[in-house]
Amino acid sequence: MLNMNRISGKHRNAQYGRLSPALAWRAVLAHDARSDGAFVYAVRSTGIYCRPSCPSRRPRRNLTVFFSGPDAAERAGFRACRRCHPRGLVADPLASRIEQLCRFIEARLDEKFTLADLSTRAGLSPFRLLRAFQRITGITPRQYAAACRLRAVKSGLRKENNVTFALYDAGYSSSSRLYEHAPAHLGMTPATYQRGGSGTSIRYTTMESPLGRLLVAATPRGICMVSLGDSDSRLEAALKHEFPVAEIRRDSNGLQPWLRAVLSRVEGKRPSVHLPLDVQATSFQRRVWQELFSIPRGTTRSYSEVARAVGQPRAVRAVARACATNPAAVVIPCHRVVRADSALGGYRWGLKRKAALLRAERPPEHV
Secondary structure, eight states, X not given: OXXXXXXXXXXXGOOBTBOOHHHHHHHHXXXXXXXXXXXXXXXXXXXXXXXXXXXXXXXXXXXXXXXSSHHHHHHTTOEEOTTTOTTSOOOOTTHHHHHHHHHHHXXXXXXXXXXXXXXXXXXXXXXXXXXXXXXXXXSOHHHHHHHHHHHHHHHHHXXXXXXXXXXXXXXXXXXHHHHHHHHHHHSSOHHHHHHTSSSSOEEEEEEEETXXXXXXXXXXXXXXXXXXXXXXXXXXXXXXXXXXXXXXXXXXXXXXXXXXXXXXXXXXXXXXXXXXXXXXXXXXXXXXXXXXXXXXXXXXXXXXXXXXXXXXXXXXXXXXXXXXTOSBTTTSOGGGEEOTTSOOOOOTTOHXXXXXXHHHHSOGGGO
8 A cells, every 4th residue: 555654745846857846747748758758757646656648647736746767656655557657668759860870870980970960960959969869879979989980990800910900991090099099998909909908818717606607817907707607618618709819828826816706796795805807898888887886785776777877867778788798797796787677687697697696695684
């Protein structure tokens, strides 16, 4: 039963972004789909919350409460509407245009475009295009083009013996432009990535863990891969696939301190050693992964909560992709991100392992 005391006082005028109560109520009356995802409204007499575009009959204003999202509404005791499914993903009206613009950028990496050029092509003002592009992809058009060029460089470096060929094929006008962006996105310079790591080699070791076989690999700068699996051969194959031209060698003794630190995380213990990372990532991936470090042990966040925390509330799918491409299991704690309905969602190393990691991190009284 809905607790009426919980929605009095502070919940009566709940915070839900920068939208005023008057504008929110106007959006509800108009069934405005453009406001979906910006807030939800709840009805005190029914105990149900909806998205603004819900086709249900409009409630009385004095019975309506606004919240920033489903999580806030449910914490106040409301349940989701079965007609509009407010926890579902919101279709962005500009998604198709932004997708077409992404394909346009990908096909012309050797060309330079201004925001005005792209806005004319999309039929939007520069300001609206920038807002929509960031909302849907999580990054700006310039960052997207840079990420595509760097991805092309990574592919080219695996095929070419010369960094220069790879960078020009990827659309860079000079090597200085590539090296300027490379450390933040690749985690290492292009020439070093061609060699397979920061330095001359990648060391790795494996051991048994509560979740199966555990592989830890590192460059001289830090850990570049942590994987969980059923056999050493598969884990080693995945490492060689990621760094096909690297000098990879097993080092069972030299990596023991880092291996023990990773194992303690697998076992749900509180970290006692800081683990340096040397991983490749786009700017958006780095923002997401950095946010994951702030999630306390024994707790979880939803993909939508992480999206809001990095300033891109509609980039839920992009957050999910960033979690799915995490190269360092447990060290970057993507296992602490779940679906809005508390279901586990996905996990690169298997849902059983994700569930086990979460159980291991819970305080003893909650296990």
